Amino acid sequence: MTVHDPIYITTTIPYVNGKPHLGHALELVQADVLARHYRRRGHPVRYQTGTDDNSLKNVLAAEAQGLSVRELVDRNAAAFSDLAGYLSLSTDDEIRTSSDERHKPGVHRLWRACEESGDLYRKHYAGLYCVGCEQFYTPDELVAGRCGEHDTEPELISEENWFFRLSAYADQLRAAIVNGRLRIEPAGRRNEVLSFIDSGLTDLSISRSATRARGWGIPVPDDPSQVIYVWFDALANYITALGYGTDDAELARWWTGAGRQLHVVGKGVLRFHAVYWPAILLSAGLPLPSDILVHDYLTVDGARISKSAGNTVDPAVVAASYGTDALRWWLLRDVPRVGDTDFSIARLIARSNDELANGIGNLVNRIVALIGRYRGGVAGQQDETQQGGTPVRQAQEWQALQAARDKAPVLIDAALAGGDFRKATAAVWAIVDRANRCVSHSRPWDLAKAELAGDRDAGRQLDAVLGTLIATCREVADHLEPFVPRASAKIAEQCAGERLPAPVPLFPRLSLQAG
Numbered sequence: 441m442t443v444h445d446p447i448y449i450t451t452t453i454p455y456v457n458g459k460p461h462l463g464h465a466l467e468l469v470q471a472d473v474l475a476r477h478y479r480r481r482g483h484p485v486r487y488q489t490g491t492d493d494n495s496l497k498n499v500l501a502a503e504a505q506g507l508s509v510r511e512l513v514d515r516n517a518a519a520f521s522d523l524a525g526y527l528s529l530s531t532d533d534e535i536r537t538s539s540d541e542r543h544k545p546g547v548h549r550l551w552r553a554c555e556e557s558g559d560l561y562r563k564h565y566a567g568l569y570c571v572g573c574e575q576f577y578t579p580d581e582l583v584a585g586r587c588g589e590h591d592t593e594p595e596l597i598s599e600e601n602w603f604f605r606l607s608a609y610a611d612q613l614r615a616a617i618v619n620g621r622l623r624i625e626p627a628g629r630r631n632e633v634l635s636f637i638d639s640g641l642t643d644l645s646i647s648r649s650a651t652r653a654r655g656w657g658i659p660v661p662d663d664p665s666q667v668i669y670v671w672f673d674a675l676a677n678y679i680t681a682l683g684y685g686t687d688d689a690e691l692a693r694w695w696t697g698a699g700r701q702l703h704v705v706g707k708g709v710l711r712f713h714a715v716y717w718p719a720i721l722l723s724a725g726l727p728l729p730s731d732i733l734v735h736d737y738l739t740v741d742g743a744r745i746s747k748s749a750g751n752t753v754d755p756a757v758v759a760a761s762y763g764t765d766a767l768r769w770w771l772l773r774d775v776p777r778v779g780d781t782d783f784s785i786a787r788l789i790a791r792s793n794d795e796l797a798n799g800i801g802n803l804v805n806r807i808v809a810l811i812g813r814y815r816g817g818v819a820g821q822q823d824e825t826q827q828g829g830t831p832v833r834q835a836q837e838w839q840a841l842q843a844a845r846d847k848a849p850v851l852i853d854a855a856l857a858g859g860d861f862r863k864a865t866a867a868v869w870a871i872v873d874r875a876n877r878c879v880s881h882s883r884p885w886d887l888a889k890a891e892l893a894g895d896r897d898a899g900r901q902l903d904a905v906l907g908t909l910i911a912t913c914r915e916v917a918d919h920l921e922p923f924v925p926r927a928s929a930k931i932a933e934q935c936a937g938e939r940l941p942a943p944v945p946l947f948p949r950l951s952l953q954a955g
């Protein structure tokens with residue numbers, strides 16, 4: 441891959457039966473970091489999000505609230521759209537499956553393409569259906585008769601549906617995953633998909649009775665008694681937004697041509713993205729996505745976030761109360777690559793105060809203040825000669841800083857390629873940590889005192905120390921851009937120009953807010 445290859449990055453499109461919760465923010469921020477990162481590395485990037493409006497869950501939620509489905513969907517979709525501002529997302533495109541003119545023609549074309557491959561057929565079917573998952577379950581997939589995701593008892597549904605010949609694609613899917621054409625990260629999730637395929641794929645029901653769907657959704661072509669299964673409809677968004685069915689040029693640029701297609705998804709929808717979706721694409725004669733990056737879940741006070749548990753955290757409220765930087769930093773720094781992570785406001789505050797305010801903010805503030813005090817705000821050039829036989833005290837400290845700076849770009853690239861945001865931010869944090877130690881060990885205030893007493897060597901050392909440290913701060917600002925874009929801009933502004941502006945506190949110290 442070259443830097444000119446386009447990269448298409450998507451989040452899943454959440455169903456909009458309610459307002460967004462913190463889990464949505466996690467996925468949106470992860471995808472945004474990747475989009476910003478690859479743009480910085482020179483790739484053309486298209487970052488896309490959207491909403492799944494056609495879910496039966498939306499129909500049920502609207503009925504429960506006495507609203508029309510259109511009213512409910514419009515209201516909640518707007519709340520998802522607003523997150524772009526609260527979270528500083530660099531989204532290029534948003535698709536809404538119920539109202540976007542690109543969507544329905546593309547879904548119909550995809551249906552027909554699978555039909556032409558001989559992969560669709562009608563069959564009477566009875567099975568246990570979880571509306572929460574919009575999925576049939578076999579009895580052995582249930583936990584004590586209940587859905588493992590929703591802890592609800594699935595409903596027995598018996599109707600005639602259209603089926604997709606998923607079973608025909610087991611070998612091709614397996615091969616694509618094993619040879620890396622379809623890369624699934626992390627490895628544990630890849631293995632999970634392979635064992636699901638190996639356990640035997642059964643054909644997939646891909647339509648619902650129009651009556652049961654209350655007429656909401658996209659009708660099956662030439663069969664008005666059925667609407668297209670919402671997962672078939674929703675997954676298609678990844679290509680309908682690119683013009684599949686309406687504009688082949690865009691599709692060629694982002695999907696069928698060179699480059700990469702990267703889906704960021706939660707563990708709960710892995711099977712849909714890593715098995716059903718690629719099989720549908722194979723049937724339609726379309727290329728597979730190149731990467732599926734799977735994240736785990738957030739919990740609040742130890743419990744899975746759910747509306748019924750009443751523990752939803754509104755990311756817009758958190759961002760408005762504690763700041764976009766603090767929220768993004770927590771999502772990226774506290775959440776490990778593998779495993780669920782418990783969120784609390786106290787943890788968000790601690791992370792922000794420790795690292796943004798005390799770590800990064802304090803570093804920049806100290807350096808700018810020292811340059812203001814001892815050099816009238818004019819920072820000297822970074823002294824390259826100190827890297828080998830360093831003239832300043834504590835040579836080891838400076839070498840460690842230099843090493844952290846040298847390694848950071850490679851570490852960030854590697855970590856983000858695997859979807860490890862914590863490891864990527866750790867590489868930036870290592871620079872900050874080393875730089876703060878260098879300030880303490882080199883004691884610029886003592887060098888300034890010695891210089892004032894006539895020690896010219898101390899003066900040269902002070903120039904080298906301050907020059908290296910301000911260059912480090914600018915580098916930190918640059919590295920932080922994909923992770924905390926607002927903070928990055930603030931630091932860059934504080935460190936910019938021949939004569940630095942007077943130091944101002946960059947990050948507020950957070951404390952728990954009432955309510």
Ligand SMILES: [Zn+2]
Binds near residue numbers: 571573574588591
């Ligand atoms: Zn379920």
